[in-house]
Amino acid sequence: MGRIALKDIRKSFGGVEVIHGIDLDVEEGELVVFVGPSGCGKSTLLRLIAGLDRPTSGAIEIDGKDVTRVNAADRGLAMVFQSYALYPHMTVRQNLSFGLENTRMAKTEITARIDDAGRMLEIGELMERRPTQLSGGQRQRVAIGRAIVREPSAFLLDEPLSNLDAELRVTMRAELAQLHDRLKTTMIYVTHDQVEAMTLADRIVVLRKGVIEQVDTPLGLYNTPANLFVAGFIGAPNMNFFETTAQGGHAELPGGLTVKAPGDGKITVGIRPQHLRLADDGEEALEGIVTLVEALGAETVVHARAVDGTGMVTVLSGQPGLHIGEPVRVALDHAQIHLFDADGQRIIPASG
Ligand SMILES: Nc1ncnc2c1ncn2[C@@H]1O[C@H](COP(=O)(O)OP(=O)(O)O)[C@@H](O)[C@H]1O
Numbered sequence: 001m002g003r004i005a006l007k008d009i010r011k012s013f014g015g016v017e018v019i020h021g022i023d024l025d026v027e028e029g030e031l032v033v034f035v036g037p038s039g040c041g042k043s044t045l046l047r048l049i050a051g052l053d054r055p056t057s058g059a060i061e062i063d064g065k066d067v068t069r070v071n072a073a074d075r076g077l078a079m080v081f082q083s084y085a086l087y088p089h090m091t092v093r094q095n096l097s098f099g100l101e102n103t104r105m106a107k108t109e110i111t112a113r114i115d116d117a118g119r120m121l122e123i124g125e126l127m128e129r130r131p132t133q134l135s136g137g138q139r140q141r142v143a144i145g146r147a148i149v150r151e152p153s154a155f156l157l158d159e160p161l162s163n164l165d166a167e168l169r170v171t172m173r174a175e176l177a178q179l180h181d182r183l184k185t186t187m188i189y190v191t192h193d194q195v196e197a198m199t200l201a202d203r204i205v206v207l208r209k210g211v212i213e214q215v216d217t218p219l220g221l222y223n224t225p226a227n228l229f230v231a232g233f234i235g236a237p238n239m240n241f242f243e244t245t246a247q248g249g250h251a252e253l254p255g256g257l258t259v260k261a262p263g264d265g266k267i268t269v270g271i272r273p274q275h276l277r278l279a280d281d282g283e284e285a286l287e288g289i290v291t292l293v294e295a296l297g298a299e300t301v302v303h304a305r306a307v308d309g310t311g312m313v314t315v316l317s318g319q320p321g322l323h324i325g326e327p328v329r330v331a332l333d334h335a336q337i338h339l340f341d342a343d344g345q346r347i348i349p350a351s352g
């Protein structure tokens with residue numbers, strides 16, 4: 001239960017297409033995260049799956065059954081929104097039972113489900129309160145509880161934690177991961193926050209301008225980004241990019257450092273800030289001038305301008321004692337570089 005398939009889904013609003021042919025298979029019990037910049041179509045896609053909106057073309061299947069024309073209420077899914085969407089004049093208990101009471105479910109079953117959800121989400125003590133008497137985190141728990149009591153075949157969550165402060169967001173993120181582990185119900189989770197995506201997902205779908213850029217596990221995306229967009233989007237601080245030219249099996253970086261690069265022509269060399277370190281004396285290095293130092297204690301984020309003007313960021317462990325305006329020389333781990341062709345697509349090295 002909870003297998004979801006999208007087949008060449010397209011969606012236009014007023015003649016403008018915003019979803020450009022999405023194919024995706026979500027497996028039973030999987031936690032899939034849709035991530036991408038604001039406006040890339042995450043909410044639109046989720047609403048199409050929920051049945052709150054109809055695709056312009058293409059098909060949606062749940063457990064092998066075509067539900068493209070099936071009403072939202074009959075898809076067996078539950079959606080949780082950023083805005084919580086609780087009924088303000090109802091108590092927590094009434095918010096949870098609303099929707100179940102319209103079905104033919106027995107009162108004892110409804111009570112049992114609400115008690116279960118109350119225990120699971122630790123909101124049992126709050127049942128007689130109204131939403132205005134709850135904190136933001138408690139409201140979001142109730143919104144999730146309302147989805148849980150319906151025992152859906154899948155949960156659809158649209159930026160459910162975005163209204164919470166940073167600390168609470170981290171706590172709730174962990175709770176959601178534990179909840180998924182306990183329920184083992186399919187979840188599709190939408191966020192613009194790549195850290196949230198990395199920490200929660202079994203698989204991440206990276207969206208940009210209504211198309212899928214890449215689908216992979218969090219570490220799959222981190223280790224082998226398919227293109228420049230994914231490389232720049234996943235990982236913090238952002239990957240460093242150096243535009244250069246491959247020639248005779250090599251490419252040169254600012255400062256004269258060379259890396260292995262197959263083919264001939266324009267390429268981009270990507271290096272994560274964590275894969276750069278201070279160079280030893282006499283070692284081949286990227287050279288630049290320090291423009292900003294962020295000392296975090298355990299590590300130091302050093303921003304620099306390379307000799308050709310390219311900005312670069314290095315995450316150094318400890319407290320290297322660098323200052324703005326000083327020259328800096330950094331060496332790289334050659335096994336950890338990423339190469340992209342002139343179209344921004346990952347280059348697979350010919351060998352090794
Ligand atoms: N009801 C609508 N009418 C017209 N345009 C819309 C509507 N809903 C979304 N869009 C447009 O579709 C694109 C994707 O929006 P959305 O799915 O909300 O993005 P995201 O959730 O990734 O921020 C945006 O360009 C947005 O303006």
Ligand SMILES: [Mg+2]
Pocket residue numbers: 042043044
């Ligand atoms: Mg959205």
